[in-house]
Amino acid sequence: MHPQPNLGGYGPGGPQNPAGGYPNMSMTSTPGAGAWGGPQPNGSFTVDAYGNPLPGSPGSVPGQPSGTYTPLLDPNIVRPSPVHMQDVRTNSVSPALSASGTSGWASGQTSGFNGQVSMSAVPPGQQMNTDEGKMSVSIDFGTTFSGVAYGSSRIAGGKVQQILQWPGSFETFRKIPTCLLYDDQGQVLAWGLEAKNANVMQGGYKCEWFKLFLEPKALRDDGSVDPRLPKIPPGKKPIDLIVDFLTALWEYAKEQITREIGSVADLNSADVWFTVPAAWDAKGCSIMREAAITAGLVQSARAGDRNWRDRLRIITEPEAAAVHCAHLTNLHQLKPSQNFMICDAGGGTVDLAVYRIIGQLRDLEIAEVCARSGANCGSIFLDLRFRELVRTLLADHPAHLDGASLAYFMHAFSETDKLSYQGPSQDDTMFHFTCFNVEDPHDPSVGLFNGELSIPGNLLRREVFDPVIDEVLQLIEDQLRRTEQTVDALMLVGGFSGSEYLFKRVDERFGSRIKVIARPSDADTATLRGAAQYGLARRPLVSSVVAPRAYIMRVKLPAEQQDMMLRPAYIHNNQAGVPICENRLKYLVQKGAIIRKGQMIRAPFCKYSANAADRLFVAVLYTSEVDKEMRYTDEGETTELCKWTVDLGSLPPFQQFAQSQQGFYTEFELGLELDSAEVRGVVLYKGMEVGRVVFDFLS
Numbered sequence: 260m261h262p263q264p265n266l267g268g269y270g271p272g273g274p275q276n277p278a279g280g281y282p283n284m285s286m287t288s289t290p291g292a293g294a295w296g297g298p299q300p301n302g303s304f305t306v307d308a309y310g311n312p313l314p315g316s317p318g319s320v321p322g323q324p325s326g327t328y329t330p331l332l333d334p335n336i337v338r339p340s341p342v343h344m345q346d347v348r349t350n351s352v353s354p355a356l357s358a359s360g361t362s363g364w365a366s367g368q369t370s371g372f373n374g375q376v377s378m379s380a381v382p383p384g385q386q387m388n389t390d391e392g393k394m395s396v397s398i399d400f401g402t403t404f405s406g407v408a409y410g411s412s413r414i415a416g417g418k419v420q421q422i423l424q425w426p427g428s429f430e431t432f433r434k435i436p437t438c439l440l441y442d443d444q445g446q447v448l449a450w451g452l453e454a455k456n457a458n459v460m461q462g463g464y465k466c467e468w469f470k471l472f473l474e475p476k477a478l479r480d481d482g483s484v485d486p487r488l489p490k491i492p493p494g495k496k497p498i499d500l501i502v503d504f505l506t507a508l509w510e511y512a513k514e515q516i517t518r519e520i521g522s523v524a525d526l527n528s529a530d531v532w533f534t535v536p537a538a539w540d541a542k543g544c545s546i547m548r549e550a551a552i553t554a555g556l557v558q559s560a561r562a563g564d565r566n567w568r569d570r571l572r573i574i575t576e577p578e579a580a581a582v583h584c585a586h587l588t589n590l591h592q593l594k595p596s597q598n599f600m601i602c603d604a605g606g607g608t609v610d611l612a613v614y615r616i617i618g619q620l621r622d623l624e625i626a627e628v629c630a631r632s633g634a635n636c637g638s639i640f641l642d643l644r645f646r647e648l649v650r651t652l653l654a655d656h657p658a659h660l661d662g663a664s665l666a667y668f669m670h671a672f673s674e675t676d677k678l679s680y681q682g683p684s685q686d687d688t689m690f691h692f693t694c695f696n697v698e699d700p701h702d703p704s705v706g707l708f709n710g711e712l713s714i715p716g717n718l719l720r721r722e723v724f725d726p727v728i729d730e731v732l733q734l735i736e737d738q739l740r741r742t743e744q745t746v747d748a749l750m751l752v753g754g755f756s757g758s759e760y761l762f763k764r765v766d767e768r769f770g771s772r773i774k775v776i777a778r779p780s781d782a783d784t785a786t787l788r789g790a791a792q793y794g795l796a797r798r799p800l801v802s803s804v805v806a807p808r809a810y811i812m813r814v815k816l817p818a819e820q821q822d823m824m825l826r827p828a829y830i831h832n833n834q835a836g837v838p839i840c841e842n843r844l845k846y847l848v849q850k851g852a853i854i855r856k857g858q859m860i861r862a863p864f865c866k867y868s869a870n871a872a873d874r875l876f877v878a879v880l881y882t883s884e885v886d887k888e889m890r891y892t893d894e895g896e897t898t899e900l901c902k903w904t905v906d907l908g909s910l911p912p913f914q915q916f917a918q919s920q921q922g923f924y925t926e927f928e929l930g931l932e933l934d935s936a937e938v939r940g941v942v943l944y945k946g947m948e949v950g951r952v953v954f955d956f957l958s
Contacts, residue, residue, distance in 0.1 A: 393529065394414075395410055396409045396532070397531075398532070398787075399434070399787035400470065400547075402437065402639060403437055404437060404754060407512045408791040409516055412795070425511075437504060438455045439454050440457050440459070440465050441495075442463050443462030445495060447503050451507070464490075465489075466500055467489055469504075470501070473497065473501075473539065501547070505556065531551070532794045535936050537610035537631040557571045574793065574936060576610050577603045577631060578789075581599075582790075582792050582800050583792060584779065585599075594616065596615065598748075600613045602751050604731060611633060613742050614626060625800065627853075629741050630807040636731055636734070644722060646669055647722075648723060649692075652712070659696055659699065659712070667695035680716075680719065686716045688716040690713070690716060690719060694707075732768050748775035753782065753785070762776075802856060806854060808883060809850040810846070812844070812845045844889050844897075846888060848860060861928050861929070864928065866927075876904070876905040877902060877903065877905075880901050882900045885897075900938075903940060905950070906950065907942075912925050912944075929941070929943070
């Protein structure tokens, strides 16, 4: 049992309340005992802990906990405090988390936060369905290629199966192009292989790479969308394309799975595991969740099936890949307590995460070691740079720069040289690309020889490969620096990991620091298979994650001397005459905090309602990439993530006092659950879930 930190006058273990719970607020309390210590006697009227008279004194405010606690009379004040992790296995409380690794997030001297944000774990069995025969389906929706895998303990001995037969080919493919073909009316003509191989008719559109429109920067600012990406058809939004593709993929997958297992699969009640890039924030994940639900990936299976949306489970791509690689013991011979890095190099993004192995293979469990990272530097950026190089070389030969010609050049590059290119050893090699257009076939000064464009290897390396691969290497370097621990193995997975030059550069750069650098034979489907393995395990295989960013709320708190000196412009008196400091920050989760899967961060709140119609509590949740803990909103960059809206009308204390003719307080808790990719919120009253928090994600 870890010693409980001093929480002041609110919460367990405080000096005014060694027995835990709310402090004793009898009229014999010592004045000024604890910042949130409730009313204190001062002559014939009641004051708060700061010596300010409370309106209506003597007497009480409706909704105020009788004899225990009087909140300060400002509707927007909340009571923040450090996070404590409750370990259900040992029933112990660990010290408060901080990004620097020191115990304690905030103290009264540095933040003025004296409330308690607690963290509890969901009891085993509530996290995952324990039905051993239940079907699990994984979908790897990639920027360039997508795939589907499935499994059940009752199918093929519980081994993961992949769909290999796809429309448009008699051959087998582990993945198919993430591609759509539309007519001039915006109707889907083809998808996958058929769309990729089809010619675009006049007025039609071939759409690829549309997943990148959900990248965090693109969601916040349309101007940050890479202008080199293909255009979206008129009247369509990126989310429409995602829904169209997922609808076609899922309808075919259900038919094919039923054919392959020889019986009618209960896919309407299956768990669906969906992977997303590590760099995506909660807004992108929320949009993807809604797209997947709209596409029908999960649906109500029977009457009374109220939690059917929860069968869609979203995890990050490196997390899924890590689960797959952790099972490949013959490949890297890792042992418990050793760390390994996943570099998931895909078509659009490269994602990095470091995990530690806990337990043996039979009871495999892995834990995230440091915050994951990622960037848009996948293999399509080789294609884009190659296209720009061709345009530059053939600037004076427009016959070869129309859409069909450029697509022909890019296809040849992508299918042959993109992954097989070796690097400097091929600097003197000429790479030949046949022209689509037979006109203007010869100009040796730019490399045109009898209908072929010839490009020297050193030019390809300098203009196409090195800029992208250098970015990947820098990502790995930065992740190693943040880890601050030994990394025993580096696993390269994803389609881009098949690049011989990328693997060679990684090995040259990090081979002296990392003992094992490996690329599994099924690297391109590691994420897909790992997600399916996670579903088949029926238990959390990743035990904990590290918050990649801080989650913060902007609050109003009683002004302290420090505030009066540093930010006098932020201070004003509220209706009760209490000096309030606006623009203060309350940390719900610090960047780098270690959060065990299934744990819920619980923060107490108190809302003042003027009447029964005033039932909505609204707050804005912010995120920050800043490592240090900030006290004020002007100390560093924060990003508005979403608006919380909580309807308090169903809470017993609200209903009890709503009939009164005067204002009243409602106390409640908000529970925040951070998974590997998503943010979820619930409303709690006396520890019981009574409703969901509505997240309105902000642009």
